[in-house]
Amino acid sequence: MDLSAMYKISYGLFVLSAxxxxxxxxxxxxxxxxxxxxxxxxxxxxxxNNFTHDMIVASKEFNVSMLxxxxxxxxxxxxxxxxxxxxxxxxxxxxxxxxNGIAYLDKNTTAYLSAKVVSITDLGTHSxxxxxxxxxxxxxxxxxxxxxxxQKNIKPKPNAKPKKTVWRCKxxxxxxxxxxxxxxxxxxxxxxxxxxxxxIEA
Ligand code: FE
Numbered sequence: 001m002d003l004s005a006m007y008k009i010s011y012g013l014f015v016l017s018a019x020x021x022x023x024x025x026x027x028x029x030x031x032x033x034x035x036x037x038x039x040x041x042x043x044x045x046x047x048x049n050n051f052t053h054d055m056i057v058a059s060k061e062f063n064v065s066m067l068x069x070x071x072x073x074x075x076x077x078x079x080x081x082x083x084x085x086x087x088x089x090x091x092x093x094x095x096x097x098x099x100n101g102i103a104y105l106d107k108n109t110t111a112y113l114s115a116k117v118v119s120i121t122d123l124g125t126h127s128x129x130x131x132x133x134x135x136x137x138x139x140x141x142x143x144x145x146x147x148x149x150x151q152k153n154i155k156p157k158p159n160a161k162p163k164k165t166v167w168r169c170k171x172x173x174x175x176x177x178x179x180x181x182x183x184x185x186x187x188x189x190x191x192x193x194x195x196x197x198x199x200i201e202a
Contacts, residue, residue, distance in 0.1 A: 011147040015065040015079050016044060017090075017103050018055035024095075024103040025084035027052040028076055028189060030147050032064050040133040042115055045126045047191050051084035056129060060117040063104045068142035071108040073154055073173075080189035081174060099135050110144045112136055125191075167197040 017026035031045040044064065046053040056062045067075070079089060095103045104112040115131035145154070155173030167181040168174070172190040176197065185194040 013067045013071075013076075013145050013147055013150055014044075015067065015075075015105055015109075016046065016052055016056075016062055017065065018052050018059055018062045019102050020055050020058060023084070023088050024090040025052050025055055026065075026079050026089055026103065027084070028080035032066075034133075035130070041118065041130060042113065042133055043128055043130050045123060045128045047126050049186075049191065053127060055084075056117065057120065057127065061100055061102060062115055062117075062129070062131070063098055063100070063102045064113045064115065065105040066110045066112065067105075067145045068108050068110045068140060069145045069149055069153075070142055071145055071154065073156065075105075075108060076150075076154070076172075076189065080172075083188070106139055109139045110142050111138045111140075162200055162202055165202045166200050167194075168200050170196050170198055 011030040012032060014029050014032050015026045016029045027050045029044055029046060032042060034042050078093060090103045094107055096106045098104050098114050100114045113136035114134050116134050117129050117131045119130045121128040164177050165179055166175040166177050169187045169190060169192060171192045174187050174189045181194050181197055183194055
């Protein structure tokens with residue numbers, strides 16, 4: 001089939017956050033959608049490699065921060081290009097704490113939701129969380145960012161010259177610095193394989 005048809009599905013972009021007894025954590029996802037209004041329920045699919053995934057499995061609770069069109073690329077780098085296993089992403093990053101005790105972003109966002117997991121479906125690489133919306137608030141009058149807007153206006157331009165030779169993910173814009181990209185490399189942001197990277201000479 002023509003796989004480019006898949007890129008025509010429209011998505012939003014969100015910071016999905018959760019906590020355990022020692023820290024708050026969050027990652028970038030594009031797979032949040034409301035599925036029913038009575039009861040008010042959402043789903044989110046999360047890659048099992050994300051630390052946030054394990055926190056949600058354990059705690060059954062999470063927040064969704066809906067990113068706005070003003071969100072800078074740095075936010076994607078901060079929450080998408082590093083793992084909560086290695087760093088505390090909220091330690092020096094502006095945020096607020098919702099009633100469920102979990103962090104959310106109150107800048108470059110349009111709203112946030114708090115949710116409690118109802119069921120977890122094993123999708124192989126991902127888990128699909130179905131959850132009751134328990135709280136939330138509108139945070140700004142900006143437009144929520146779409147994946148398409150991110151591709152066109154936020155991620156580094158495909159022809160932008162880097163200072164060092166990099167391998168750039170064609171899907172999300174993530175840049176790996178170095179002459180050679182390991183064959184088993186997985187994009188830390190969108191989890192696409194090395195075959196979806198292109199070499200950009202400095
Ligand atoms: Fe990527």
